[in-house]
Amino acid sequence: MARAWSLHSRPEGMPKHTDFAMIDVAPAALGDGEVRIANRWLSVDPYMRGRMNDVKSYVPPFALGEPMQGGAVGEVIESRADAVPVGTWVQHMGGWRDEAVMPAAQVQRLPDLGVDPQAFLGQLGMPGMTAYFGLLAVAEAKAGDTVFVSAAAGAVGSTVVQIAKAKDMTVIGSAGGADKCDWVRSLGADAVIDYKAGEPLVKALAAAAPKGIDVYFDNVGGDHLDAALAHARPNARFAICGMIDVYNSGEPTKLRYLARLIGNRVRMQGFIVSDHMARAAEFYDDMGAMLKAGTLKREETVHDGLEAMPDAFLGLFTGGNKGKMLVRL
Template sequence: MSGNRAWHLMSRPQGLPTHENFALKAQPTAPLQDGWARVENKWLSVDPYMRGRMNDVKSYVPPFQLDEPMQGGAVGTVVESRSPNLKEGDLVFHMLGWREQAAAPAEAFNKMPPLPVAEHEWLGNLGLTGGTAYFGLLRAAQAKEGDIVFVSAAAGAVGSAVVQIARAKGMTVIGSAGGADKCAWVRELGADAAIDYKAGPVLPQLQAAAPKGIDVYFDNVGGEHLDAAFALARQNARFAICGMIDDYNKGSTHQFRFIMRIIAMRIMLKGFIYTDYLAEMADFYREMGGWIASGAVKSRETVHEGIEAMPDAFLGLFSGGNTGKMLVKL
C-alpha cells in the first residue's frame, strides 16, 4: 500500500498561488468505521475551479479550510471496506483528491460502470471535464446541429471535449488555443478553424474564421475572448459561461468593449456547473461512452508523476502547461 500523505492549504494566495501556500503532510491512518471504505488513489485531477476554493469567499463550493487536506477529483481502488456496497478491488471515482489515501462513508465513492475505457478517463472525458463540456454545450448553450460554435481554451480538458462533441453533433467549430502546436491539435480533433491567441488579438482572427458570426460561445477564459464573442454574436446567440481563467489570479476584471451587443443580439448568457445536471448523467454516460468507444472523442493527457507533483501540476494550468487533461499519477 502507498503512503498516506495529503496536501494542505497553509495560506490563502494573493494572485497566482506559489509553493509556499501548500504543505504535504502525513495523515494518521485510523481504523475504519462501520459503513466506511478506504481507497488507495491512483489518479488525481487538478482543475482551474480549485483556485476559487483557495479564497475565503462564498461560492458554489465551500472554500478549502486552512491546514486541512484539500479536495479534488480522484480515481482509486478500494483496499478496505466495512460497507456492503463496496468491496476490495472496486474502482471508484470520488472528490477526496490531493492525497494518497481516502477514508470516508461508502456514499462518498462512486463505483465505476463497466465500460471498456482507461481508468483516467473517469477524470477526463467520462468525468468532471467531459460532463462539463457535454452539459455546458448541449444544455446550458442549447447548441444544435448547424450552429457555429466558438470555444476558448480549446486545447484544454473541457475545451477539447467541447470541440469533439460539437463535431459529433454536426456543428461548425472554431477553437482558440495558445501556440501553433496546440492549434494543430485542435484542428486534429475536428475543429474547422483554430485561432492562436498568442499570435495576436483574438477579435480579427475570429472574424476571419467566422465571417458570418457565431451562434454559440463556450467560455473557459473570459477577458478578451468573451469580448470578441460579444462582438461577433449573431441574433439569439447562446453563451455557456464555464470559467474565466484569465481573471482567477487578477485583482480586477476585463473592461468589455462590446458587452452592449447583449441587448441588440438578444444574447443569452448562462452560467452553469456540472452538478446542475446530475439527474441526466445516464444520458451523458451513454453518449460519451459511445463516442469514446467509436473513436469519435479522443483524449490527450499531460501527466505528472507522484503526489509531490500536485502543486506544479496545478500551477501549470495557469501558464498553459497542459494539453488536454492535467493529471497526477500515483
C-alpha cells in the same frame, strides 16, 4: 502514514509553492459503511483556485492546514460496505492525498466503458460532463450552429470541440501555440485561432467566422468573451463555464462589446456541472456511443508522484497542459 496536501496560506494573485504544505494524515479505523481507497490518479482543475480564497461561493473554501479535496480515482483496499468490496475501482472527491477514507455513499464505481481509469477524471468525468451539458443543455447547441470554444486544447474545451463536431456543428477553437492549435485541428475543428500569435482576437474571430457565431463556450473570459460578444449572431447563446483569465488577477474585466447583448438578444448563462448530475446516465450513454464509433480522442498531461501536485496545479495557469492535467501515484 498517509500524506496529503494542505493549503498553508491563501494566495494573493498567482499561487506560489509556499502556499501549499504536505501534511501527515493519522491512520483512521473504518466505521460501518466506510471504505479505504488507495488513490492511483489525482485531478487538478482551474475551479480549485476559487476554493483557495476565503469567500462565499458554490463550494466552501479550502480550510487552512486541512487536506485539500479534488477529483480522484483509486482502488478500494479495505471496506466495511458490502456494496463496495475490496478491489473495486472508484472515483471520488478525496484527492490531493495518497489515501482516502470516506463513506461508500460518497464514491462512484467506474462505469464499464472499456477505457483507462484516469479517463473518468477527464473526458468521461467532471470535465467531460461540463463540456457535454454546457454545450447541449445550457447553450442548447444544435446541428448547423457555429460554435466558438476558448481553451480548446484543455480538458473541457477539447471535449466540447469533439461533441460539437459529432453533432454536426461548425467549430472554431482558440488555443495557445502551434502545437496545441494543430491538435485542436486534429480533433475536427473547422478553424483554430492561436491567441498567442499577436493578432487581436476580435479580428481573428472575424476572419474565422465571417457570418458570426451562434454559441460561445467560455473557459477563459477576458478578451475571448469580448470577441465572442463582438461576433454574436442574433439569439446567440453563451455558456459560461470558467474565466481562467481573471482567477489570479484583481483587475476588472473590460468588455467593450457588452452592449451587443441587448440588440442581438444574446443569452449568457453561467453554470455548474453539479446542476446536471442527475442526468449522468444520459451522458455516459451518449459518450459511450461516441467512444464505440471512434469519435472521441483524448490527451493527458501527466505528472508523477504526490509531490508533483502543486506543479501540476500551477501549470494550468501557464499553459502547461494539453488535454487533461493529471497526477499519477
